[in-house]
Amino acid sequence: MASGNDIEKGQVNGSDSVNVERGGRTVEQFKITLHTKLWKADSPLRSTCCIFRVPEVLRRQKKQAYEPDIVSIGPLHRGTDAKFKLVENVKEWYLKCLLSRPTTTITLDSLIERMKELEIEARGCYSDPCNHLDQNDFIEMLILDGCFLIELFRKAPDEKKQDEHDPIFNVSCMLEYLHHDLLLLENQLPWFVLEFFYNLIESDNHEPLSTVVINFFRDSVADPRILSYHKPDTTLKILHIVDLIRTSLVQEHIDELEDPNAATPKLIYHLPQRIPSAATLSEAGVKFRIGSPGCILNITFKDGVFTIPPLAIDERTDPLFRNLMAYEQCYHSCKHKITSYAVLMDNLIDTAKDVDLLCEKEIVATWLSYDDASKFFNDLYNDTTVINFVYKGLCRKVDVYHKARWNRWKEKARRDYFDTPWSVIAFATGFVLLVLTFLQTVYTLQPYYHPRSN
Structure with a gap:
């Protein structure tokens, strides 16, 4: 009879062909499982990804800086918290109002069909696989969020377009919260989805969507001038709102040209050289x-x-x-x-x-x-x-x-002797007195060293 130790070693009846793991699987079963995993394996972060979950190493520094307060945009925070319920209701109301406008030719069927065409491309923009949303849920999210954002950008600058019952505009703090939430990396829709809804809803507006969005977010920064120099550039491919804001901040930056004759110090350039305060x-x-x-x-x-x-x-x-x-x-x-x-x-x-x-x-x-x-x-x-x-x-x-x-030394002299007008005057007076004393001494000693001949 084989002992327990023999079974654990896989040596049953003198044969080692039936290796049994502690978990109860044979080696052949283990190989099949591993082969299946490897067959399904794919890159977890494709090059098309541009909307990310913030890495934990950054999030731990200040979690509230990356998490939405009142609205979920996109799939990463969808359905995760009851605090989004109010704005979720607003999204549905905005879509209902859009579809019921007397002059509109937009239908729900046409929106669904178009979003079906964009679904795979849109999913490819997210670092998270979004498996918690099936095709119908994902398409619903694109429609509700896309319409909400374009309606928000359309109504914000024009009080005539704002409904008196709209909590976005009749509750004073809502826009400030929205500004915060819509500038979060995890809370984004792909730009091509926004452009689709903008071209559909605002077909008569010839102002680029990038300009409309920049104007909306000028009130979200302490000094609007940092966003006021954005120039629409058709050669730039915008990926989402955060990408647009970053572009508006950096596109006018002129990189300092390195002197080709300057000696290059042996530094690792991703470890910046510190300078004094x-x-x-x-x-x-x-x-x-x-x-x-x-x-x-x-x-x-x-x-x-x-x-x-x-x-x-x-x-x-x-x-x-x-x-x-x-x-x-x-x-x-x-x-x-x-x-x-x-x-x-x-x-x-x-x-x-x-x-x-x-x-x-x-x-x-x-x-x-x-x-x-x-x-x-x-x-x-x-x-x-x-x-x-x-x-x-x-x-x-x-x-x-x-x-x-x-x-x-030059700065120390300036700080110690020339920091006020009075110190400059005192220094100048002292210098003049020194010169006069020197001249007086010279004239006093001159007869002694150079006596006049009679």
């Missing part, structure tokens, strides 16, 4: 000057002068930047421009003293306390990576300037 640089003679409003990324350093476009920050700035940076971290075709900006500003702003300096120069305007503003920049890019840091050339210039002793 604004207050420390100021003590070394660096001047800070406000740049032209518009593209916040157009920061320059020349002849000891930092020129930085103005940035206004409030409680809405944090989730916006975090989601833009999460998008850059996840999408393969995004340069890390917003992330590079966050890294550079974190270098310049280390404490409340640095915020005070930049606020004095009108480079930063903040509705937060100076301590909270410095913490905002210090925490913003935690756990992110930076590939091809766009300010590496600028940082090298700053580092060279800061290490030059003459610049520090």
Whole structure:
């Protein structure tokens, strides 16, 4: 009789052909199971993905910055929370109103048929397989969310189009919450779906959808000027709303050209070279000057002068930047421009003293306390990576300037002796007295060394 140890080893009746696992499966069954898994295996993240779940390594820094408050757009948060119920009812009401307009030629059947054609392409935009939604549920989601967004963008700037019973517009806080939720990376619809509904609903509106969306979100930022320079570019392929907002922020950015003759230091470029804070640089003679409003990324350093476009920050700035940076971290075709900006500003702003300096120069305007503003920049890019840091050339210039002793001595002299008009006057008076004393001494000693002959 075979012992228990023999069975565990697979040696039954002197044969090792019937290997039995502890789980009760034979080796042949195990092989079949593994072959089946491998046959079904596919890339978990295809190149068409552009709407992502925020990686946990980023989410853990500040979860509420990535999660919607009142509305779910797209499949990633659909049906997950009762807090979305109010706006889900609004979506259905908006669609009903759209289909019942006397002048409309839109039918529910035509919408369903068109969304069937777009379903596979739309699913391919999400990093999550969305298996919790079958074809009918996914198509329903595309129709309700797409119509809701276009109706929202259409009604927001025109009070005549707003219904008195619409909670989106008669509850004062709703638009602010919507601005937050619609700029979340996980809360997006593919842009081609939005364009379909826009061209269908607003067929007489010749304004590009990108311009309509940018105008809607200008009230969502502390300083609307950072979005006001967007120029519709038909060569740019917009992927979703977050991609559009990022494009509007970075497309006017002019990358600093590297000097081809400059020696390239042996650095790993995705580990940016740190530079001193604004207050420390100021003590070394660096001047800070406000740049032209518009593209916040157009920061320059020349002849000891930092020129930085103005940035206004409030409680809405944090989730916006975090989601833009999460998008850059996840999408393969995004340069890390917003992330590079966050890294550079974190270098310049280390404490409340640095915020005070930049606020004095009108480079930063903040509705937060100076301590909270410095913490905002210090925490913003935690756990992110930076590939091809766009300010590496600028940082090298700053580092060279800061290490030059003459610049520090010159600034120390200015700060100690020329910081007020009275100190300048005192210095000038002392210098004149010194010269006069020297001349008097010369004239006094001249007869002794050069006596006149009679």
